Amino acid sequence: MAGGIKKFVVGSFDDEAVLFPAVKNVRKAGYKIHDVYTPFPIHGLDHAMGLRETSLHTAGFIYAITGTTTALSFMSWVFTKDWPLNVGGKPHFALPAWIPITFELTVLFSAVGMVLTFCYLCQLSPFVKKHHFHARATDDLFVMAIECTDKTNDAEVQNFLQKAGAKEINIQVAETGWWIGRYDREQKLYREEKGY
Amino acid sequence: MSLLKYESQLREPLVDGDKNYHQVTEDIISPIEMKPSKLWYIGFFISVGLLLFGAYSVYREVTYGIGQWNLNKTIGWGWDITNFVWWVGIGHAGTLISAILLLFRQGWRTGVNRAAEAMTIFAVMCAGQFPIWHMGRVWMAFFVLPYPNSRGPLWVNFNSPLLWDVFAISTYFTVSLLFWYSGLLPDLATVRDRAKTKLRKLLYGVASFGWTGSTKHWQRHESLSLVLAGLSTPLVLSVHTIVSFDFATSIVPGWHTTIFPPYFVAGAIFSGFAMVQTLLIVVRKVMGLQDYITLGHIEAMNKVIVLTGSIVGCAYLTELFIAWYGQNPYEWYAFSQNRANLFSPYGWSYWLMMFCNVVSPQLFWSRKLRRNITVTFFMSIVVNIGMWYERFVIIVTSIYRDFLPSSWSTYYSPSIWEIGFYLGTFGLFFTCFFLFAKYFPVIAVAEIKSILKTTGENYKAKMTDIEKADSDKFYIEEVEHAH
Numbered sequence: 001m002a003g004g005i006k007k008f009v010v011g012s013f014d015d016e017a018v019l020f021p022a023v024k025n026v027r028k029a030g031y032k033i034h035d036v037y038t039p040f041p042i043h044g045l046d047h048a049m050g051l052r053e054t055s056l057h058t059a060g061f062i063y064a065i066t067g068t069t070t071a072l073s074f075m076s077w078v079f080t081k082d083w084p085l086n087v088g089g090k091p092h093f094a095l096p097a098w099i100p101i102t103f104e105l106t107v108l109f110s111a112v113g114m115v116l117t118f119c120y121l122c123q124l125s126p127f128v129k130k131h132h133f134h135a136r137a138t139d140d141l142f143v144m145a146i147e148c149t150d151k152t153n154d155a156e157v158q159n160f161l162q163k164a165g166a167k168e169i170n171i172q173v174a175e176t177g178w179w180i181g182r183y184d185r186e187q188k189l190y191r192e193e194k195g196y
Numbered sequence: 197m198s199l200l201k202y203e204s205q206l207r208e209p210l211v212d213g214d215k216n217y218h219q220v221t222e223d224i225i226s227p228i229e230m231k232p233s234k235l236w237y238i239g240f241f242i243s244v245g246l247l248l249f250g251a252y253s254v255y256r257e258v259t260y261g262i263g264q265w266n267l268n269k270t271i272g273w274g275w276d277i278t279n280f281v282w283w284v285g286i287g288h289a290g291t292l293i294s295a296i297l298l299l300f301r302q303g304w305r306t307g308v309n310r311a312a313e314a315m316t317i318f319a320v321m322c323a324g325q326f327p328i329w330h331m332g333r334v335w336m337a338f339f340v341l342p343y344p345n346s347r348g349p350l351w352v353n354f355n356s357p358l359l360w361d362v363f364a365i366s367t368y369f370t371v372s373l374l375f376w377y378s379g380l381l382p383d384l385a386t387v388r389d390r391a392k393t394k395l396r397k398l399l400y401g402v403a404s405f406g407w408t409g410s411t412k413h414w415q416r417h418e419s420l421s422l423v424l425a426g427l428s429t430p431l432v433l434s435v436h437t438i439v440s441f442d443f444a445t446s447i448v449p450g451w452h453t454t455i456f457p458p459y460f461v462a463g464a465i466f467s468g469f470a471m472v473q474t475l476l477i478v479v480r481k482v483m484g485l486q487d488y489i490t491l492g493h494i495e496a497m498n499k500v501i502v503l504t505g506s507i508v509g510c511a512y513l514t515e516l517f518i519a520w521y522g523q524n525p526y527e528w529y530a531f532s533q534n535r536a537n538l539f540s541p542y543g544w545s546y547w548l549m550m551f552c553n554v555v556s557p558q559l560f561w562s563r564k565l566r567r568n569i570t571v572t573f574f575m576s577i578v579v580n581i582g583m584w585y586e587r588f589v590i591i592v593t594s595i596y597r598d599f600l601p602s603s604w605s606t607y608y609s610p611s612i613w614e615i616g617f618y619l620g621t622f623g624l625f626f627t628c629f630f631l632f633a634k635y636f637p638v639i640a641v642a643e644i645k646s647i648l649k650t651t652g653e654n655y656k657a658k659m660t661d662i663e664k665a666d667s668d669k670f671y672i673e674e675v676e677h678a679h
Contacts, residue, residue: 035410036410037409037411038414039217039645040382040414040645040646041417041646046411046412049411051412054415054419056420056423057422060427074342082351083351087355097354098355100357100441101360101363103430103434104360104367104431105363107367107427107428107430111370111371112370112374114420114423119405122416123406124413129406130406135389137389139390
């Protein structure tokens with residue numbers, strides 16, 4: 001498991017228009033952005049931060065075809081092999097009549113699977129303990145957490161954030177070890193930096 | 197540097213007033229942090245009372261059997277299935293708003309989607325009651341599930357529309373619930389982070405699943421919402437299609453028609469929007485959310501009502517025409533005598549339906565009436581009555597005179613326990629809705645914030661200035677260039 005106790009310089013912005021150039025500059029200066037916490041989804045911020053595209057929808061597709069095959073194979077097995085019923089001489093393999101249930105199971109598997117995967121990837125569940133860098137990150141502030149390494153000069157980072165337009169700046173120590181595995185390119189960059 | 201995105205000035209703002217992000221949070225969340233008003237308690241206890249009456253009606257039905265209802269030899273489906281179809285239909289508006297309008301990138305959905313989705317879930321819960329208790333021996337209800345059993349195993353009939361319904365309704369409920377709750381997570385986190393008391397912090401902390409607002413999470417959340425919307429769109433169409441198959445695949449005159457799926461879906465959306473109007477007109481007033489659920493929102497929904505109402509009207513006329521054109525004597529009898537003949541036992545219900553669903557929504561061609569709250573509220577009730585009668589007409593007028601005239605039934609009117617059951621589902625619906633309005637953000641806070649800078653009134657005003665400055669500059673440059 002990656003993570004452990006880490007130190008962060010946390011800067012809070014009150015305007016996404018200031019945040020965007022700040023993200024760019026912080027990355028250019030070579031600091032490692034741990035994450036940016038925002039009250040609503042900001043389009044393009046993931047790209048600005050260098051996060052890769054999510055492949056959650058691919059998972060959704062895989063769940064969907066699992067649902068399709070489950071429904072079709074189960075109904076075929078029941079009506080052609082396990083308990084064939086003669087309904088007025090109609091064919092046992094009644095594909096058109098199975099379309100509705102096949103469709104419903106496709107949707108059901110995909111939706112349930114995707115939501116569970118989403119919760120797993122984001123480590124969301126009741127009673128999970130997480131570090132919240134700023135209580136107003138779910139209200140009106142855009143909170144950028146920059147990870148400090150042994151070589152980082154905290155004061156320099158704070159100054160940098162100040163210049164970039166952050167309204168509130170502080171230093172926090174937090175546990176980040178709740179991830180199961182590596183999840184994005186950022187994590188990898190960090191490891192490379194540390195020379196693992 | 198400005199990040200303002202341009203939206204045409206011709207479009208009216210979706211958020212009124214001088215708002216910033218914090219103000220949005222404040223406006224939507226503070227009502228649920230206060231003690232509920234007297235009005236809330238009165239409404240809540242009336243709903244619980246109705247729910248208890250419904251529970252007692254169901255208790256009688258389970259104890260003494262289906263005979264507690266006034267169903268008879270030919271009318272085997274009466275109020276129960278009428279109510280089932282009516283409630284399922286109402287649910288459809290929520291999914292339409294949250295899924296289809298998301299795919300169509302309709303900004304106005306953000307003001308109403310949360311409450312409409314909640315309505316969907318509660319309406320489907322109410323709908324589900326009817327087929328379940330209608331089974332009579334409700335303790336055998338699990339027989340509808342295809343599980344390995346000791347009776348063979350004898351499987352359910354996958355070729356039956358009634359079984360398709362089991363799958364459709366349960367999938368619909370599950371997917372709507374997931375869609376709704378995944379959208380709620382960020383907003384519940386907002387409530388959690390504002391909480392003053394320990395208990396609130398704990399409860400909303402548990403409910404928000406530890407949401408932080410991380411960019412990566414938002415990215416996945418967006419992807420999840422989009423795919424769930426993509427799945428829900430065909431799902432919602434399939435659900436009422438399958439409900440209509442319950443009728444259309446039979447050979448009962450008046451039911452055996454291929455027009456049913458689109459006709460049912462349009463009717464469902466029609467009645468659902470009417471219910472959304474009924475609820476939101478009250479909610480916006482009581483909770484002071486007029487800035488977020490504006491006249492523009494109400495007008496947009498009224499446009500959907502006039503469209504779907506007209507589709508429904510077109511379907512009524514089409515089936516009437518085809519019944520005549522098809523020259524099947526039974527089909528034509530069902531339409532000309534059982535329904536359209538005002539002096540037949542149920543003729544009045546047919547014409548009431550025609551009036552409520554086809555004639556009255558035409559008022560909404562007038563912009564003035566579309567933007568009139570009193571008219572809208574009144575119309576939303578009329579439409580819901582009309583859509584209830586549509587299902588009543590379809591069910592009862594088709595089966596009260598079957599192929600054997602000797603068994604033509606006498607006039608069917610529901611028993612008090614049948615009515616009680618219906619009222620009970622109202623109790624269930626409004627109890628859930630009152631609790632929802634008290635404990636959950638009724639408007640999607642995060643989504644409003646994401647459209648605030650493009651469609652907020654104050655930001656649009658700012659945009660006008662920028663636009664004007666730009667066009668002036670352009671004009672000056674053009675003039676200089678010309679010289």
